[in-house]
Amino acid sequence: MEHAxxxxxxxxxxxxxxxxxxxxxxxxxxxHPTAEELLAMxxxxxxxxxxxxxxxxxxAFSECGLIRRLSSLDGKGxxxxxxxxxEHAHVxxxxxxxxxxxxxxSAGLVRAVNPSALSSLGGHLGVPSDRLRLRVTVExxxxxxxxxxxxxx
Amino acid sequence: MEHAxxxxxxxxxxxxxxxxxxxxxxxxxxxHPTAEELLAMxxxxxxxxxxxxxxxxxxAFSECGLIRRLSSLDGKGxxxxxxxxxEHAHVxxxxxxxxxxxxxxSAGLVRAVNPSALSSLGGHLGVPSDRLRLRVTVExxxxxxxxxxxxxx
DNA sequence: TTTCCTGCAAAAGCTTTGCAAGTAC
DNA sequence: GTACTTGCAAAGCTTTTGCAGGAAA
Numbered sequence: 520m521e522h523a524x525x526x527x528x529x530x531x532x533x534x535x536x537x538x539x540x541x542x543x544x545x546x547x548x549x550x551h552p553t554a555e556e557l558l559a560m561x562x563x564x565x566x567x568x569x570x571x572x573x574x575x576x577x578x579a580f581s582e583c584g585l586i587r588r589l590s591s592l593d594g595k596g597x598x599x600x601x602x603x604x605x606e607h608a609h610v611x612x613x614x615x616x617x618x619x620x621x622x623x624x625s626a627g628l629v630r631a632v633n634p635s636a637l638s639s640l641g642g643h644l645g646v647p648s649d650r651l652r653l654r655v656t657v658e659x660x661x662x663x664x665x666x667x668x669x670x671x672x
Numbered sequence: 673m674e675h676a677x678x679x680x681x682x683x684x685x686x687x688x689x690x691x692x693x694x695x696x697x698x699x700x701x702x703x704h705p706t707a708e709e710l711l712a713m714x715x716x717x718x719x720x721x722x723x724x725x726x727x728x729x730x731x732a733f734s735e736c737g738l739i740r741r742l743s744s745l746d747g748k749g750x751x752x753x754x755x756x757x758x759e760h761a762h763v764x765x766x767x768x769x770x771x772x773x774x775x776x777x778s779a780g781l782v783r784a785v786n787p788s789a790l791s792s793l794g795g796h797l798g799v800p801s802d803r804l805r806l807r808v809t810v811e812x813x814x815x816x817x818x819x820x821x822x823x824x825x
Numbered sequence: 826t827t828t829c830c831t832g833c834a835a836a837a838g839c840t841t842t843g844c845a846a847g848t849a850c
Numbered sequence: 851g852t853a854c855t856t857g858c859a860a861a862g863c864t865t866t867t868g869c870a871g872g873a874a875a
Binding site for chain 1: 734741742743744745746747750751763773774776777780781788789790792793796797799803804805806807808809810811812813815
C-alpha cells in the first residue's frame, strides 16, 4: 500500500497532516462522504480541523485528479467525494447517498459502451476522444406511490 | 404539437401564464438553461416574473416528471434543466454548459448497455429494475496543459 | 526563507421559504 | 370559495475567500 506522502508527491501536492488524514479517511471508506461527513470522520483524531480546510483540501485533490468530485442527486444537497478515480459506475440512491456499482456489474455497464460511438462524439465535438470521460450513473427512482420520506440526516 | 395546458393537465399541474411561458421556453431551446438563463429568456415577454417563481415552477415540473433537473459539472454552479425526459446522453462541457449527445450517437451509447447488467444491479440492490434509470454522461475534460479560462458568462 | 496551508469568520452563490395578494379550478 | 401560485424579500445551505499565524519544501 503506497503511503499518502508518496501519492501526494506524485501529484505535486504538499504533504500536511490534515491532507494525510483526509485522504486516508476518504480512501478507507466505501461511502462517498460529503465534506461535512468527512470532517466528522476525521474530527475523531483531530479536533481542530476546519470545514474550510476540508473543502480546500478536497478541491486541491480533485483539481489534480487524485480524487473525484461527485455531484449529488440532481444537484440538490452537498457534493460527495470518491477516492477511486477509475472508471466505475455509481448508484444514486433516493435519499441522496451514492454507492458504487459492484465491480462485475460495473464492468458490464461501462464496457458495454460502444467505443466507436465515443469517437463519433469526439468528432462531432471536435475533441480528441481521449479527452472524453464516460460517466455511467444509475439513479434509483422513488417508488411511484411512495410518500416522500426526507430522512436525510 | 400538444398544448402546454393539456400537458399540465395530464401531469396534474395547474396552468398559469408563468408556467406556460417557462415550459414553452424550456421546450423550445436545445441548451439546458439554468434558472437564471430561463428567467432572462422569459423576461422578454414578462417583466414581472421572479426568480423564485422560476425555481418553484421548475421544481414542480421536475417533481412530477415533466422535465429533468440536471446537476451541473461536479455540482459546481447552478442546476440546469431539460424539457426532454427521454433517455439520452449528455455532454458536460468544461465551461459548465450541457449539450445533448446527437441522437444517433446517443442511441449507440445507451443501447450498447447490457440490459442484463441493469437487472443484476436491481437484484443486488433489491429494487425492481424498472425503478433504475440509466444516466450516461460524457464529460469533456480540459486539455491537460490548458490555462483555466473561466469565461463562463 | 519562501511559499503554501490552516483555521476562523465573513462573504458569495444558489435555492427555498414566509407572507400577502392574486388566480385557477 | 378554496386551495394553490406569484412576487418580493429574507433566510438557508453549500462552498469560497481574506487574513494572520504556522508548517512544508
